[in-house]
Amino acid sequence: MLLEKAYEPQKFEPHWAQWWIESGLYRPERHPGRAGVFSIVIPPPNVTGSLHIGHMLEHTVMDVAVRWHRMKGETTLWVPGTDHAGIATQMVVERELTAQGLNRRQLGREEFERRVWQWKEEYGGRINNQIRREGASVDWSRERFTMDPGLSRAVREAFVRLWDKGLIYRGEYMVNWCPSCQTAISDVETIHESEPGRLWHIRYAVKDSDESLVVATTRPETMLGDTALAVNPDDPRYQHLHGKTAVLPILDREIRIIADTMVDPEFGTGVVKITPAHDPNDFEAGRRHSLPSVKVIDEDARMTAAAGPYAGLDRFEARKRIVAALEASSELVKTEPYIVNLSKCSRSRTIIEPLVSMQWFMRMRTLADQAVEAVRSGRIRFVPDDREVVFFQWMENIRDWCISRQLWWGHRIPAWHCRHCGKTTVAREAPSTCPHCQSTEVEQETDVLDTWFSSGLWPFSTLGWPEETEDLKTYYPNTLLITGFDILFFWVSRMMMLGIEMTGDVPFREVHLHGLVRDAEKQKISKTKGNTIDPLVMMDKYGTDACRIGLLISASAGADIALKDDRLEASRAFANKLWNASRLLFLNLERSKVVSWTSAPFPHDYFEDSWIYGRLNHAATTVNAALASHRYHEAAQTLWNFVWHEFCDWYLEVKKLRFREDSGQDTHWTAALTIYESMLRLLHPFMPFITEELWQRLIHALPGDRQFPVSISLECFPAGTAEATPATLFLVFQQAVTAARELRADNKLDSKSTLPAAIYLHGSLFKEEDLGILKNLTRLDIYQHPGAISDRSGLIRSTPDFDLQIQAAAPSANGTAGVESVARVSKEIATLARNIENSKRQLADPAFLSRAPEKVVVGLRTKLAEYEVQLKKNKDLLEGLDR
RNA sequence: GGGCCCUUAGCUCAGUUGGUUAGAGCGCUACCUUGACACGGUAGAGGUCGCAGAUUCGAGUUCUGCAGGGCCCACCA
Numbered sequence: 004m005l006l007e008k009a010y011e012p013q014k015f016e017p018h019w020a021q022w023w024i025e026s027g028l029y030r031p032e033r034h035p036g037r038a039g040v041f042s043i044v045i046p047p048p049n050v051t052g053s054l055h056i057g058h059m060l061e062h063t064v065m066d067v068a069v070r071w072h073r074m075k076g077e078t079t080l081w082v083p084g085t086d087h088a089g090i091a092t093q094m095v096v097e098r099e100l101t102a103q104g105l106n107r108r109q110l111g112r113e114e115f116e117r118r119v120w121q122w123k124e125e126y127g128g129r130i131n132n133q134i135r136r137e138g139a140s141v142d143w144s145r146e147r148f149t150m151d152p153g154l155s156r157a158v159r160e161a162f163v164r165l166w167d168k169g170l171i172y173r174g175e176y177m178v179n180w181c182p183s184c185q186t187a188i189s190d191v192e193t194i195h196e197s198e199p200g201r202l203w204h205i206r207y208a209v210k211d212s213d214e215s216l217v218v219a220t221t222r223p224e225t226m227l228g229d230t231a232l233a234v235n236p237d238d239p240r241y242q243h244l245h246g247k248t249a250v251l252p253i254l255d256r257e258i259r260i261i262a263d264t265m266v267d268p269e270f271g272t273g274v275v276k277i278t279p280a281h282d283p284n285d286f287e288a289g290r291r292h293s294l295p296s297v298k299v300i301d302e303d304a305r306m307t308a309a310a311g312p313y314a315g316l317d318r319f320e321a322r323k324r325i326v327a328a329l330e331a332s333s334e335l336v337k338t339e340p341y342i343v344n345l346s347k348c349s350r351s352r353t354i355i356e357p358l359v360s361m362q363w364f365m366r367m368r369t370l371a372d373q374a375v376e377a378v379r380s381g382r383i384r385f386v387p388d389d390r391e392v393v394f395f396q397w398m399e400n401i402r403d404w405c406i407s408r409q410l411w412w413g414h415r416i417p418a419w420h421c422r423h424c425g426k427t428t429v430a431r432e433a434p435s436t437c438p439h440c441q442s443t444e445v446e447q448e449t450d451v452l453d454t455w456f457s458s459g460l461w462p463f464s465t466l467g468w469p470e471e472t473e474d475l476k477t478y479y480p481n482t483l484l485i486t487g488f489d490i491l492f493f494w495v496s497r498m499m500m501l502g503i504e505m506t507g508d509v510p511f512r513e514v515h516l517h518g519l520v521r522d523a524e525k526q527k528i529s530k531t532k533g534n535t536i537d538p539l540v541m542m543d544k545y546g547t548d549a550c551r552i553g554l555l556i557s558a559s560a561g562a563d564i565a566l567k568d569d570r571l572e573a574s575r576a577f578a579n580k581l582w583n584a585s586r587l588l589f590l591n592l593e594r595s596k597v598v599s600w601t602s603a604p605f606p607h608d609y610f611e612d613s614w615i616y617g618r619l620n621h622a623a624t625t626v627n628a629a630l631a632s633h634r635y636h637e638a639a640q641t642l643w644n645f646v647w648h649e650f651c652d653w654y655l656e657v658k659k660l661r662f663r664e665d666s667g668q669d670t671h672w673t674a675a676l677t678i679y680e681s682m683l684r685l686l687h688p689f690m691p692f693i694t695e696e697l698w699q700r701l702i703h704a705l706p707g708d709r710q711f712p713v714s715i716s717l718e719c720f721p722a723g724t725a726e727a728t729p730a731t732l733f734l735v736f737q738q739a740v741t742a743a744r745e746l747r748a749d750n751k752l753d754s755k756s757t758l759p760a761a762i763y764l765h766g767s768l769f770k771e772e773d774l775g776i777l778k779n780l781t782r783l784d785i786y787q788h789p790g791a792i793s794d795r796s797g798l799i800r801s802t803p804d805f806d807l808q809i810q811a812a813a814p815s816a817n818g819t820a821g822v823e824s825v826a827r828v829s830k831e832i833a834t835l836a837r838n839i840e841n842s843k844r845q846l847a848d849p850a851f852l853s854r855a856p857e858k859v860v861v862g863l864r865t866k867l868a869e870y871e872v873q874l875k876k877n878k879d880l881l882e883g884l885d886r
Numbered sequence: 887g888g889g890c891c892c893u894u895a896g897c898u899c900a901g902u903u904g905g906u907u908a909g910a911g912c913g914c915u916a917c918c919u920u921g922a923c924a925c926g927g928u929a930g931a932g933g934u935c936g937c938a939g940a941u942u943c944g945a946g947u948u949c950u951g952c953a954g955g956g957c958c959c960a961c962c963a
Contacts, residue, residue, distance in 0.1 A: 587922035
C-alpha cells in the first residue's frame with residue numbers, strides 16, 4: 004500500500020493505457036463500430052501517440068469531455084478525428100506495427116516517420132506521377148482505399164445521391180492545377196502569398212492603324228495564349244477600337260479587341276489581355292465573348308506546341324526569354340516593381356497554374372445555405388461563437404467545389420465511361436454494360452475524390468449510414484465536435500453541408516474550435532522551422548497527465564497556446580504534489596487502526612472538515628459549469644487551486660496534526676477520505692492516469708465492504724451541492740495563522756522557538772483542540788481571550804475578528820526592530836485611508852445612493868465600517884511601534 | 887481590398903451578464919534541509935489593465951476613434 008517517494012509517470016501510464024484498451028473501456032480504433040456508452044473513439048494520447056502537439060491538445064480536450072460525460076452517465080459519441088490521407092496513412096502504419104507487436108514509442112519518432120513516408124511513396128505520389136509522366140501501367144482494380152469498405156460504400160451512395168439531385172456535375176472548367184502534385188485542387192487547398200514581382204507593360208499594335216495599346220501583365224508568358232484584348236465599354240479613350248483587331252507580339256497572331264465591364268479603366272492602362280486558357284477571369288470573359296482558348300502551358304507547367312518558339316520550356320524560363328525578346332523588339336514599354344499575389348498549393352507550395360480541364364464539381368449554393376441556416380437557427384453552435392462570423396462570410400462567398408483529383412490514392416469516383424458511345428453513367432455498382440448503348444466497353448473513371456469528400460461523410464458513415472442502423476438512430480446527430488479552427492473550411496463546413504443534405508439533420512450540435520499550439524516563442528510549429536514538439540518526448544519527460552493539465556490550463560476559448568517548459572514543469576510538480584498528498588494520507592492510515600471506511604454522512608465534527616466540504620462543493624460546482632460551457636482552462640485551474648492551495652496547504656496541514664494527536668478517530672478518516680475520493684473523481688478526466696493509479700491502489704484497498712467499479716472512469720462525477728457550509732471560525736483560524744507568520748517574518752523572529760502569545764477574539768473562542776492546532780502551526784504558545792486587547796506591548800497584528808499579540812520584543816540587535824512591521828502597518832493605514840475616503844465620497848453622492856442597487860450600497864456601508872475599525876486598530880498599533 | 891482577434895505584473899496568460907482592495911503560473915527577494923513532497927513550505931516586491939474620448943452613480947469589462955501586433959479571406963490585369 005505504501006507509495007513510492009515520487010510520482011513516476013513512465014511506470015504507470017503505459018500500464019493503464021493498455022489496461023483501458025484490454026478492459027474494453029477504450030477502443031483505439033478509427034471507427035466506433037457498435038458504439039456504446041464506452042465507445043471512446045480516440046486512444047489515450049500515449050497509446051499510439053499523437054503525431055503532432057496540436058493533435059495532443061485535441062485528443063486531450065476530447066478525452067476530458069468524453070470522460071466527464073461518461074462519469075455523468077450520459078451516452079455520447081464524439082466525432083473522433085479526420086480520415087484524410089495523411090492521418091489514414093499514419094493509421095495504416097500504426098496498425099501494421101501493432102500487428103508486428105510494435106508501437107510508436109518503441110520505434111521512435113524518426114523511424115516511425117520514415118516508415119510513413121516509405122508507405123506514402125509506395126502507394127501514393129510516386130505511382131501517381133509514374134502514371135502521368137511515364138504512362139506506367141497500373142492495376143486499377145486493386146483496392147486503393149483499404150481503410151474501410153463501409154466508408155467506400157457511403158462515398159458511392161453519397162455521390163450517386165448528389166448526382167441524381169443535380170448537385171454534382173462534370174465539365175471543362177478552370178481549376179487550380181498543381182504541376183508538382185499533378186492534380187487539380189480545390190480553392191481551400193490553395194494559399195495566397197504576396198511576393199515582390201514585376202509588372203510588365205507590353206505594346207500591342209492595332210491592325211491597319213498607327214495606334215497601339217499598352218497592356219500591363221504580371222505573367223508575360225501567358226500572352227502567347229491571348230485571344231483578345233479588352234477595354235471598358237465606357238472608357239472614352241478606346242471606344243473607337245471596339246471590334247477592331249490587334250496583333251499579338253512575337254507570334255503575330257491577330258486577336259480581337261472587345262469591350263467588357265470587367266475592365267477597370269482606372270487600373271494601369273485600362274487595357275487587359277485576355278488569356279482564356281490560363282486565367283479564371285479571362286476564362287469567364289472568353290465564354291461571354293465566345294473567344295477561342297489557346298493552351299500554351301501544360302500540366303507539367305511547360306510551354307506547349309502552341310507557344311511556338313518557346314515550346315517545351317518551363318513557364319518561368321519562357322517568361323525570361325519572352326521579356327528579353329520583347330525588350331529587343333522594343334515592344335516592352337516599361338517594367339515596374341509590383342507586389343503580386345500568388346496562389347500556391349498548400350501541400351507542395353508550388354505556384355498554381357490555372358488550367359482548363361475536365362473535372363467533377365459539386366454545386367455549393369444550396370448546400371451552403373442549408374449549413375448557414377443551421378447555425379443561424381442555433382441547431383449548430385460554435386464555441387467560441389465569434390468564429391461564426393468567419394464561417395458565414397466564407398459560406399456566402401463559396402464557389403463550386405472541384406471534387407475530382409488525378410491521384411491514385413483515394414476513393415474512385417463511381418462513374419463509368421462508355422468507350423463505344425462516350426456517355427457516362429454514375430452508379431452505386433459497376434455496370435456490366437453501358438445503359439445507353441449496351442456496349443460492354445465501360446471503364447470506371449480514374450479520378451478519385453477529394454479526401455474531404457469522404458471526410459465530410461464521417462459523422463454518419465461511421466455509424467453505418469446509409470443503413471438505418473441502431474447506432475445512427477442513437478448517436479446521430481453527434482454531440483460535440485472538437486477540432487482546430489484551421490480545419491473549419493476543409494472539414495467542419497463539409498461535414499455540415501453533406502450531413503444536412505444526406506441525413507436531413509445536422510451532424511453535430513456543437514463545434515468546439517480550439518487554438519493552435521505554438522512554441523515558447525509563439526512561432527507556428529512546423530517541420531521546416533525545426534521547432535516541432537513531439538508529444539511522446541514531452542510525455543516521457545513530464546508525464547502524460549502533466550502535459551494534459553498543462554495544456555488545458557493554458558488553453559482558453561480558442562486562443563493559441565504558447566507552450567513553455569515551465570508550465571509543464573509546474574504541472575509535473577502538481578502531479579507530484581497530488582501523489583505526495585496521497586502518500587501522507589495513506590502513511591497515516593497505515594499507522595492508524597481504522598477498520599472500515601463507509602460513505603457515512605459527512606461528519607462536521609471539526610472545523611476544517613466543514614470548511615473543506617464547502618470548498619469541495621464549490622470546486623465541483625464550478626468545474627461542472629465550466630465543462631458544460633467548454634471552459635476547460637477554468638475547470639483545470641479551479642481543480643489546481645483546490646488541490647494545492649486548499650486541500651494540501653490547509654486541510655492536510657491541519658489534519659496531519661489531528662492524526663498525530665488522535666489518528667485512531669474514525670471521524671477524521673471518514674471526512675478526509677470522502678474529500679480525497681471525491682477529489683480524485685473530479686480530477687480524473689483531467690489526469691486520468693495518476694487518478695486511476697491512486698484510486699485502484701488506495702481507495703480500492705480500503706477496508707470495508709464497499710464495492711467499486713473496475714475503473715474510476717466508471718464512477719460518477721461529483722456534482723457539487725448548493726448547500727452552504729458556514730465555516731467562519733476556520734476562516735478566523737486561517738487569518739490567525741497568517742497573522743502569526745507575518746509577524747514572525749516581518750520581525751525576523753526565530754522560527755524555531757516557541758513564543759508566548761495571546762489572541763483576543765471578538766467572536767466565539769476556539770475549541771481547546773483547535774487552539775492546539777493553532778499553537779502548533781504558529782509555534783506560539785497562545786492564550787485566547789474573549790473581548791478586546793488592553794495591553795499594547797509586544798508585537799501585534801489586528802484584523803476585524805481578532806488581535807494577535809506576541810509577547811516578545813523584536814530583536815533589537817541592529818536597531819531596526821520592527822521596521823518591517825512599521826512599514827507594513829503604515830502601508831495598510833494608507834490603503835485603508837484611501838478606501839475610507841473613496842467609500843465616504845460615494846456614500847455621500849445622492850446619485851449613487853438613488854441609482855445603485857441596494858445590495859451594493861449596503862455592501863459598501865459594511866465595508867466602510869470595517870475599514871474604520873481596521874484603521875483605528877492599525878493607528879493604535881503604529882503608536883505602540885513608534886514607542 | 888474585406889473581415890476577425892489581441893494589447894492586463896519582468897515573461898506567458900486568466901478575468902462568465904459593468905460594482906467596492908484586478909488574479910494565476912514561471913521568474914525575482916528573504917527566511918525555512920519540520921518525519922507527504924526542495925517537483926517542497928512561509929512571507930514579500932511587482933500592474934494609473936495600449937492611447938484618447940463617450941455612456942454610467944460606477945468601466946479592465948460597453949461604445950467610438952487612434953496606435954501597435956497577429957490571423958483569415960480575396961480572380962483587379
